[in-house]
Amino acid sequence: MITYTQQDYLNTLTKAGLIIDSNLYGHDSDAIQGLTYNSKEATAGTLFVCKGAAFHPQYLADAVFSGATLYVSEQKYELDTKVPYILVSDIRKAMPYLGKLFFNDPSKELNLIGVGGTKGKSTTAYYVKAIVDDYLASIGKKESAVISSIDVYDGVTKVESHITTPENIELLQHFRNAVDSDIDFLEMEVSSQALKYNRVDQITFDAAIFLNISEDHISPIEHPDFEDYFSSKLKMFAQTKHALINTNSDYFERVAESAKDAENVITFGTKPGSDILGYDIKKIDHEIHFRVSCDRFDEDFALTMPGLFNVENALAAIAAAYVFNIPVKFMKSGLYRARSSGRMETYMSADKNVIAVVDYAHNKLSFDKLFSSTRKEYPDYDIISIFGCPGKKAVIRRHDLGTIAGMYSKKVYIVAEDPGAEPVEQISKDIAQYVEAQHCPYEMIEDRGEAIRKAIMTSEGKSILLITGKGNETRQKYGSEYLDCPSDVEYTKKYLAEYDASHQA
Incomplete structure (x- = not known):
């Protein structure tokens, strides 16, 4: 892969019309050996990109300490040494030009x-x-x-x-x-x-x-x-x-x-x-x-x-x-x-009374398609739905998913689904009001595994469980951290096996 100099990067951003100011301090011909906006990834010769609403000047200082020799930013930062910089009008527009050059298009x-x-x-x-x-x-x-x-x-x-x-x-x-x-x-x-x-x-x-x-x-x-x-x-x-x-x-x-x-x-x-x-x-x-x-x-x-x-x-x-x-x-x-992990993965109990469908469906259009298709494909089965909504984003889903699930389901279990910084109970209550408006029974259980188990073990007659949102993912976002957890697929297999064992003739 061809490497380029600091001057090459300056020329590229100049041609793109993004430059506000720059000073390479005589390092024009120094080669750029790395490109990142993560200070933990900076090494000798790295071009460091200062981006994001949560950016802190310490990140730049850490990158320079680790070997970064040029930074691109929307503003100049005071550092202990003279570090070459390129100031741009829009860092997001600048990044694709930097990436295209560094990785040789x-x-x-x-x-x-x-x-x-x-x-x-x-x-x-x-x-x-x-x-x-x-x-x-x-x-x-x-x-x-x-x-x-x-x-x-x-x-x-x-x-x-x-x-x-x-x-x-x-x-x-x-x-x-x-x-x-x-x-x-x-x-x-x-x-x-x-x-x-x-x-x-x-x-x-x-x-x-x-x-x-x-x-x-x-x-x-x-x-x-x-x-x-x-x-x-x-x-x-x-x-x-x-x-x-x-x-x-x-x-x-x-x-x-x-x-x-x-x-x-x-x-x-x-x-x-x-x-x-x-x-x-x-x-x-x-x-x-x-x-x-x-x-x-x-x-x-x-x-x-x-x-x-x-x-x-x-x-x-x-x-x-x-x-x-x-x-x-x-x-x-x-x-x-063709298979897509965590997409429309279907499992069935030995007596065929319980079918579980694990899917990533998480918005109005995907819910509408999934629930209407399920009703058409499995007319003899009652629909039991298990889902949640993410925290602090796409809040309209709470209305849409709660309404659709409530319309089609015999019962709804509302669970955690990457709540992030928002309390799970608050998200669940927001969803619940729309489920209730459809006169559908519901239960709020934060733990997805517990909800899946209860839905399987307490099902009556022929039931099809639509377990949506997380698919085969093995992590849940709480706060800013991704915490390891079993996937919905794992939970489903485990509790269907338990169901089968308890329903043996």
Whole structure:
């Protein structure tokens, strides 16, 4: 990887029109060996980025002590020694330029597929990955990289995620790892926050999928209103070659108009006229079957991952494969075997009276799809729901999720779900009022495992448990810390086994 000098970074930010002031103190030709905004990661020759509302000057002093030789900031800081600095008008806009230069613009060496929308991003990313990986295996190449709200794999690291789209510096590090690992494809979720706050600036997507839109992430620390949220989502099209858009999406006309910013537009969906058209959708045993028609083929497909709503996600993945001319046999094989950890994972008691579905559904659109599809697919089962809402953000979910769960459920268990700095009881009471408005019984139990156990062990007749929000995650956010805990999948398996043992003939 080529290294660049302090002067090179100054020239790049000058060309971008972001410079307020600078002084390299004669270190113009010094090479930059590292790039970070975390003082704990600073080493000799690091360019340190001062960013964030919680930034403290001590972080910069610590970075300099560890070897940082240049800092980029929106303001100058007094230090014990003369440290070269570059002051910029907007640190978030500056970071993508810094990352692009430091990591040698790795995105141009990848087939990059972005997935945006309110619901279904991670499932679609893993649908695309399954198709792409089947194709790559057939030609002797490595599996694709993925950056999702579930986990990250880049050829070097494989870790559980805490954020949908990482900050730009981490993002480009993942890209660089993938390129250096001889990986050709990378699928990634693209959040509204990433688009609003410049995390994906200076990146061109080979294909960008827009799944759907509904009100979400509206709060003082996210988006002030739906228009800000929606317009942020639409920014993705201006930096993509092929825009893939869902004809079933709300506000489709506006989405289609914005998609014209891309070089090419392909539509998918179940509405007549879609370029990638899904039709004849039906459930056969535990599989979802459907046909897909386009100008290249008209074929049968099947999904083993439950949820009729996943057909739209599958059509999006097919559209992405279409862009890269991946043969239809790999579209079929990939979708048939595709799984997304913690997404629509289904478990059943031995007597078949209790079914548990573990899913990440966490907003209005995903809840509406999940509950309506469950009612349709399991008409003989009572719905029992177990969920919570995060603290201090997306507060509208408390109304939406409480209302939807209350409408469909025989009983609701309200539990902790990354409460952060907000008391769990306060969040639960906010949700409970909307459940109660639907005349649905509820119980507030902070511990997710305890709630899952009670729901399973006290179920009567045929019951289907919808356990949502955390999927296969193994951590809960309390305060600013992520605490280890069993996943909902682990709890479900454990207590279904207990149920089976207690119901043996």
